[in-house]
Amino acid sequence: MKIEIKDLHFTYPTGLEALQGISLTINSGEQVAIVGQNGAGKTTLVRHFNGLLKPTSGSVMIGDWDTAKYSVAKLASRVGYVFQNPDEQLFSRDVLTEVEFGPKNLGYSKEKIDELVKQALAWTELTDKTETNPYDLSPTWRKMVALASIIAMDTPIVIFDEPTTGQDFANVSRIAHVIAELKKQGKTVITITHDIDFCAENFERVIALSNGKILLDGKAREVLGQEEILAQTYVDPPQLTRLGKLLNLKETVINQEEFLNVIARNVG
Amino acid sequence: MHERLSFYIKRDSLIHRLNPLTKLVLVFAFIGIAFTFPWYWIGLFLFVFVLIPLAFIAKVSREYFFTATRLILPAAGFLFLMQALFQPIGEEIIFQFYFLDATRESLAFAFTIAARIIVMISAFTMLLLTTHPSELMSDLTRRGLPGQFAYVIISTLQILPQMQAKAQTIIAAQRSRGLDTESTFLKRAGSVLPLVGPLVFGSLVEVEERAIAIEARGFTSKKEKTSLHEVPDTVTDKTLRWILIILIILSILLNLWLS
Numbered sequence: 001m002k003i004e005i006k007d008l009h010f011t012y013p014t015g016l017e018a019l020q021g022i023s024l025t026i027n028s029g030e031q032v033a034i035v036g037q038n039g040a041g042k043t044t045l046v047r048h049f050n051g052l053l054k055p056t057s058g059s060v061m062i063g064d065w066d067t068a069k070y071s072v073a074k075l076a077s078r079v080g081y082v083f084q085n086p087d088e089q090l091f092s093r094d095v096l097t098e099v100e101f102g103p104k105n106l107g108y109s110k111e112k113i114d115e116l117v118k119q120a121l122a123w124t125e126l127t128d129k130t131e132t133n134p135y136d137l138s139p140t141w142r143k144m145v146a147l148a149s150i151i152a153m154d155t156p157i158v159i160f161d162e163p164t165t166g167q168d169f170a171n172v173s174r175i176a177h178v179i180a181e182l183k184k185q186g187k188t189v190i191t192i193t194h195d196i197d198f199c200a201e202n203f204e205r206v207i208a209l210s211n212g213k214i215l216l217d218g219k220a221r222e223v224l225g226q227e228e229i230l231a232q233t234y235v236d237p238p239q240l241t242r243l244g245k246l247l248n249l250k251e252t253v254i255n256q257e258e259f260l261n262v263i264a265r266n267v268g
Numbered sequence: 269m270h271e272r273l274s275f276y277i278k279r280d281s282l283i284h285r286l287n288p289l290t291k292l293v294l295v296f297a298f299i300g301i302a303f304t305f306p307w308y309w310i311g312l313f314l315f316v317f318v319l320i321p322l323a324f325i326a327k328v329s330r331e332y333f334f335t336a337t338r339l340i341l342p343a344a345g346f347l348f349l350m351q352a353l354f355q356p357i358g359e360e361i362i363f364q365f366y367f368l369d370a371t372r373e374s375l376a377f378a379f380t381i382a383a384r385i386i387v388m389i390s391a392f393t394m395l396l397l398t399t400h401p402s403e404l405m406s407d408l409t410r411r412g413l414p415g416q417f418a419y420v421i422i423s424t425l426q427i428l429p430q431m432q433a434k435a436q437t438i439i440a441a442q443r444s445r446g447l448d449t450e451s452t453f454l455k456r457a458g459s460v461l462p463l464v465g466p467l468v469f470g471s472l473v474e475v476e477e478r479a480i481a482i483e484a485r486g487f488t489s490k491k492e493k494t495s496l497h498e499v500p501d502t503v504t505d506k507t508l509r510w511i512l513i514i515l516i517i518l519s520i521l522l523n524l525w526l527s
Contacts, residue, residue, distance in 0.1 A: 047440075050444055052440050052443070052444065071448075072440075072443040072444060073443055073446050073447060073448045076443070076444055076445060076446035077446065079444075080444070081441075081444040083437070083440075083441045083444070085437075087466060087469065087470050087473070088434070088437050088438050088441045088466055088470070089438070089441035089442060089445065089466060090465075090466060091461060091462045091463075091464075091465030091466050091469075092465075101445060101462070102445040102446055105445060105446030105447055105448070106446050135469065149445065150444075150445070153445065153446065
């Protein structure tokens with residue numbers, strides 16, 4: 001499902017102009033990472049995708065729906081949003097009920113709900129924890145429950161707000177796996193992240209925001225190579241990109257695979 | 269997203285620069301005079317000729333009038349009606365409505381009470397508008413107020429806006445999961461649990477974390493504590509405080525002498 005944003009402006013009631021004219025198209029099935037310093041407008045932007053915020057001027061279209069005309073509960077059938085802090089959404093006595101909550105709200109059939117929940121639990125490796133109270137799980141596993149509860153809603157667009165913050169390597173790999181599975185199903189994934197290595201390894205397209213405007217938008221390699229421009233929004237290129245620069249590699253590399261390929265070619 | 273943690277309006281004025289204790293004494297002077305002076309016009313006089321000019325001097329007139337019209341005047345108006353109609357004093361009936369009657373004396377009494385309340389709440393409002401709560405508390409603890417007491421006051425002032433902000437995020441998170449919080453009453457009643465659960469759990473966790481955090485900084489230590497934040501206390505402050513205290517004592521004496 002296509003997301004189309006035209007000249008989006010948003011001003012908070014306090015007078016802070018958080019978004020200053022954003023125009024953007026995200027096609028069906030794209031994997032997009034949004035980066036930028038704190039206060040750049042990343043969360044404000046993605047909260048427009050599911051209608052939590054409505055544009056002050058301009059428009060946000062999700063498929064053929066104008067978000068200004070649809071309620072959040074309605075838009076939830078098209079856009080899933082995983083919040084940063086899992087404790088702000090978990091309330092059920094056990095993991096299974098928690099994960100079922102979203103799809104039930106969307107009114108899917110019993111069989112479809114069972115199937116979706118089973119799949120979401122398998123992707124997040126929670127299958128053996130369905131009876132556990134989410135509050136008995138460690139914060140990293142609670143994060144996975146929050147993730148599963150949104151994925152089970154089977155929305156064509158999924159948003160993650162800083163999924164890797166405070167997570168150990170095993171959990172970051174799990175999150176990367178979930179994103180890969182969503183990609184296989186042809187879903188659009190949009191992620192806000194400060195973890196630039198995670199971004200380089202899992203996303204095709206990167207958008208850098210700064211002070212409510214788009215600073216850079218393009219293929220991950222093109223964006224993450226622009227060290228000087230990224231510095232304006234306090235983002236460092238991935239470690240391997242910087243190492244590649246120091247080694248005077250001719251091409252910009254952003255992840256391990258590319259780095260090794262270029263080195264192998266140069267040595268060979 | 270900016271939340272207001274207190275009434276405090278950060279501005280630079282003569283009143284803002286006063287020591288918090290001086291302002292607190294000023295509040296008690298207002299209350300003392302309004303409640304002890306036997307003349308029924310004293311409250312109104314203080315309100316019009318002292319409190320309103322003070323709001324302008326403190327550069328918080330807009331916020332003060334906002335609070336006055338929304339909170340202080342309705343409360344005082346309600347009190348006035350109750351006292352005027354139900355106070356069983358006086359002979360000369362001015363107004364009657366079935367069993368309710370207002371006499372000259374009950375009207376005068378109600379007017380005095382209402383004016384006193386206006387002065388009292390206004391004075392406190394002025395203190396809160398011009399004094400940051402943590403500044404008030406750090407000044408008072410430095411003068412010997414127990415830390416526990418200051419903690420209770422500060423956390424009470426902060427907990428409401430914090431819980432409000434938290435509730436907003438939780439509502440946003442659940443609506444994103446398709447929870448209908450906007451339509452029929454029945455549907456909304458059903459959506460209470462997903463909202464209250466995380467709020468209560470989260471707040472409990474927060475209280476515990478806060479307790480650990482302040483204990484890690486030696487909250488219950490018996491040693492005398494120093495403060496990073498020095499609250500200035502000038503000669504003007506001290507003089508003003510003595511004048512106000514004398515005023516309070518005089519008003520009490522006057523009251524005793526007249527009665």
